[in-house]
Amino acid sequence: MGEEKRIAKSFGRQAFGDDPANYDAIRPDYPDWVYDTLRDRCGLGPGCAAFEIGAGTGIATRRLLRAGASVVAVEPDPRLAAYLRANTSNPALEVVKAPFETAELPVGAFDLGLAATSFHWVDELAALNKIARLLRPGGWWAMVWNVFGDDGRADPFHEATEALLNDGPRSPSSGGRGGVPYALQENARLSAFGRAAAFEGLTRELSTWELGLDPDQVVRLYASFSDMTARPPPERREILAELRRIAAAPPFSGRVVRNMQTVLYTARRR
Numbered sequence: 001m002g003e004e005k006r007i008a009k010s011f012g013r014q015a016f017g018d019d020p021a022n023y024d025a026i027r028p029d030y031p032d033w034v035y036d037t038l039r040d041r042c043g044l045g046p047g048c049a050a051f052e053i054g055a056g057t058g059i060a061t062r063r064l065l066r067a068g069a070s071v072v073a074v075e076p077d078p079r080l081a082a083y084l085r086a087n088t089s090n091p092a093l094e095v096v097k098a099p100f101e102t103a104e105l106p107v108g109a110f111d112l113g114l115a116a117t118s119f120h121w122v123d124e125l126a127a128l129n130k131i132a133r134l135l136r137p138g139g140w141w142a143m144v145w146n147v148f149g150d151d152g153r154a155d156p157f158h159e160a161t162e163a164l165l166n167d168g169p170r171s172p173s174s175g176g177r178g179g180v181p182y183a184l185q186e187n188a189r190l191s192a193f194g195r196a197a198a199f200e201g202l203t204r205e206l207s208t209w210e211l212g213l214d215p216d217q218v219v220r221l222y223a224s225f226s227d228m229t230a231r232p233p234p235e236r237r238e239i240l241a242e243l244r245r246i247a248a249a250p251p252f253s254g255r256v257v258r259n260m261q262t263v264l265y266t267a268r269r270r
Contacts, residue, residue, distance in 0.1 A: 005169040007230050012121030012172075013099060015226040016056060017079030024057035024083070026220040027146075028211055030116065034144055034264050035063050037205065038112070042140035042266060044069055048111045051134060053100045053127070054118025058084045060144075065090045069112065072096060074103045100127060107133050115143040120172040120182045124192045132198035135269040141199065142266045145173070145183035150208060150259035157218075157256045160246055164239060169230045183263050190265075199267035206263045213256045215247040 007015075016023050038044040046068035055061045055073035057080055064071050070092040075081040081097040096103050100122055113131050115122075131141050149158060175181045183189075186204055193199045213221060219240045222228055228236055247256045 007169045007171050007226055009121050009123070009172055011226065011230060012054070012118075013076040015077075015229050016224065017077040018229060019223070020057050020080055020083035022220055023080075023224045024059065024087070026217060026224055027057075027059060028260070029059055029063070030144055030146060031207055031209065031262050033205075033207060034262065035067065037264060037266065038064075038114075038140075038142060039067060041203075042112050042142055044112060049109060050112040050114060051105060051110050053113070053115040054121060055084060055095070055116075056080050056118070058088050060114060060116035061093065062088060064114065065092055070094075072105060072110075074098060074100050074105070076100075100130070105134055108136050110134050111136060111139045113139070113141045117145045117173075119143045119145075124189075125195055128192060128196035129198070132196060132269055137269055139269045140266060141269065142264065143189075144262065144264045145181075147173075147181050147183050147261040147263065148211075148258055149181070150261050153208070153259045155259050157247070157252060157258065160252075161243060164242055164246075165227075168239075169227050171226045174227070184261070193267055198270055200270050201266075201268040203266050204263065206261060209260045209262070211258045211260050213247070213258065214254055215244045215256075218247040218256050219244050 035044065044064065044067050048069040050064055050069045051072040051074060052061055052064065053074055055075045058073065061071055061073050061084065072094045073084060074096045075084060076099040078097055081095050085095050113135060135141060149155060173182045190202055193202050222243055223240055246252065248254055
């Protein structure tokens with residue numbers, strides 16, 4: 001087994017823009033309870049001024065807008081930013097094409113900040129310090145992930161494809177071989193809030209669910225992952241074709257079920 005290859009955080013600024021329409025269509029939304037929590041605990045609703053880190057194609061952005069918030073969506077990839085602008089016709093949306101680290105946002109102007117499956121692409125402590133400056137006192141910060149996989153449940157498709165994918169590059173969201181995914185490292189995430197020293201009322205909530213996929217959807221989903229887009233195109237095509245073959249053949253016979261976990265962290269600005 002070769003040495004593990006880690007994808008640089010900076011790669012996230014270009015990892016998902018090759019096919020924004022596919023990303024938008026195939027990536028699952030977050031369960032309704034996430035948005036209910038943002039509404040009931042964090043003030044999401046009409047009059048809420050929100051910003052989003054790494055908004056991508058707007059999967060979560062649209063839900064914030066639908067709830068009545070005004071949203072400043074920060075997205076570093078110009079292709080994703082353009083897609084978001086073109087496909088979200090809401091005057092309450094402002095798209096800032098820049099990495100969060102350098103994005104110029106008004107200090108103390110926001111009631112809510114959100115990162116949806118994106119926070120692992122930024123420097124955690126530096127980002128939390130900037131977030132604290134952007135939020136009004138009493139404002140809320142939330143970060144949520146859809147995690148693909150669950151070590152607590154049998155996962156036949158993961159087992160059938162592990163050898164195929166095991167030697168590829170690893171996203172910062174991954175815990176590495178046999179490790180705990182970034183989003184599920186509760187002590188590390190809560191410790192970072194403590195070091196930032198600007199937050200209180202920290203909470204973590206998690207739910208489990210299942211995502212059903214046919215062979216075409218398997219290919220489209222895996223093609224949207226950074227550990228696939230980081231591979232050379234010929235290798236990528238070969239692996240995706242093999243994923244399709246495995247999904248179509250017994251024992252899956254065209255029906256793959258991936259175990260999912262959704263984890264949400266929230267904290268209030270002191």
